[in-house]
Amino acid sequence: MELGIIGQARSGKTSLFNAVTRGQAQVGAYSSRNEPNVGVVHVPDPRVDALADVFKPKKKTYAEIRWVDFPVAGFGPEGPGAAFIADLAKMDALVHVVRVFEDPSVPHEEGSVDAHRDLEALELELTFADLALIERRISRIDSEMRSIKAAERAALERQRDLMQRMQAHLESGRGLRSFEASDDERELRHYQFVTRRPELIVVNIGEGDLDRVADIEAEFRERYGAPSVMVTPLSAKVEAELAQMDPEEAAEFRADLGLAAESPLDRAIVTAYELLGLQSFLTAGDDECRAWTVRRGATAPEAAGKIHTDLERGFIRAEVANWQDMVSAGSMPELKKRGQLRTEGKAYVVQDGDVLNILFNV
Numbered sequence: 001m002e003l004g005i006i007g008q009a010r011s012g013k014t015s016l017f018n019a020v021t022r023g024q025a026q027v028g029a030y031s032s033r034n035e036p037n038v039g040v041v042h043v044p045d046p047r048v049d050a051l052a053d054v055f056k057p058k059k060k061t062y063a064e065i066r067w068v069d070f071p072v073a074g075f076g077p078e079g080p081g082a083a084f085i086a087d088l089a090k091m092d093a094l095v096h097v098v099r100v101f102e103d104p105s106v107p108h109e110e111g112s113v114d115a116h117r118d119l120e121a122l123e124l125e126l127t128f129a130d131l132a133l134i135e136r137r138i139s140r141i142d143s144e145m146r147s148i149k150a151a152e153r154a155a156l157e158r159q160r161d162l163m164q165r166m167q168a169h170l171e172s173g174r175g176l177r178s179f180e181a182s183d184d185e186r187e188l189r190h191y192q193f194v195t196r197r198p199e200l201i202v203v204n205i206g207e208g209d210l211d212r213v214a215d216i217e218a219e220f221r222e223r224y225g226a227p228s229v230m231v232t233p234l235s236a237k238v239e240a241e242l243a244q245m246d247p248e249e250a251a252e253f254r255a256d257l258g259l260a261a262e263s264p265l266d267r268a269i270v271t272a273y274e275l276l277g278l279q280s281f282l283t284a285g286d287d288e289c290r291a292w293t294v295r296r297g298a299t300a301p302e303a304a305g306k307i308h309t310d311l312e313r314g315f316i317r318a319e320v321a322n323w324q325d326m327v328s329a330g331s332m333p334e335l336k337k338r339g340q341l342r343t344e345g346k347a348y349v350v351q352d353g354d355v356l357n358i359l360f361n362v
């Protein structure tokens, strides 16, 4: 999964990046480089650890998230460039950092902190970018229309109609993530619209506002909450500091600050999985215990294909157990004795936390 961090200058993007990657990227500076910060992190998964305790494998492998901290230079006075938008549109989801914290030592671009103004201004720029893409597509369709046979017109007309409906949606000031595509979902996959990507709004609050987390979350959720928009308030600076500590020390600090024991970022990752309709399944053996990512609703052969295309092509059946059952049984023979190892065929819909063993033949 690939997540792109966006937000205005000094909103705390790089601080957030450091928090999630336990990194040391330079904060507070205008990034003169045009290169994003990129970091790959493992999704902590206690199920992998628990299975590893049973199987004692040579290797443990967690699911991975690639975080990209885009330089603010992407949003110049002329708005975001096409190449930058194309990069953003490739992300699985956007993480939009918006500044709420007040700090006189961190000057604000506009001279004052106004989270809603900032957030909406940036969303508007993205909306314009998609609008430009649609306008180009419509004029291309119009010119193609002039030179094709009548029989081929229907498909193009349908496409133009879809583009015009999206155009109207964007012109009303809303991003495409709230556009009801239903029948056109398939068609839309060919396009990379940046406002179509699900979004996690990270509300970057000051250290002094940590006791107001719930109120701030409610305020933003009420205003922006939608099926593909989530809201997480946190202090990026505090989280970046906590990320540099060892786990016990960080837990103590969290408690002292009156914060929930679970990191808001870990919670956000779970949320991102939900937002994207993803889930994990596991594989377990003496060689490796591993978590894999697959969309919810995927069948066993599709999940097998995540491991290797041969496993999907030559899929015969899958042996399936719930990870918890496997851990409490403590061994394969015991699991079988308890009748908790099932055999499933091609139509089986994989569940979060399934341990799969694929039987195949190519």
Ligand SMILES: Nc1nc2c(ncn2[C@@H]2O[C@H](COP(=O)(O)OP(=O)(O)O)[C@@H](O)[C@H]2O)c(=O)[nH]1
Pocket: 007, 008, 009, 010, 011, 012, 013, 014, 015, 016, 026, 027, 028, 029, 072, 101, 102, 103, 106, 204, 205, 206, 207, 234, 235, 236, 237, 238
């Ligand atoms: N007081 C305070 N400062 C913060 C917070 N988050 C970021 N900053 C500071 O704001 C400045 C800009 O942060 P940075 O992460 O570089 O923002 P970016 O320009 O969006 O990448 C740095 O000096 C950070 O230390 C916060 O939650 N509270």
Ligand SMILES: [Mg+2]
Pocket: 013, 014, 015, 026, 027, 028, 029, 031
């Ligand atoms: Mg930065």
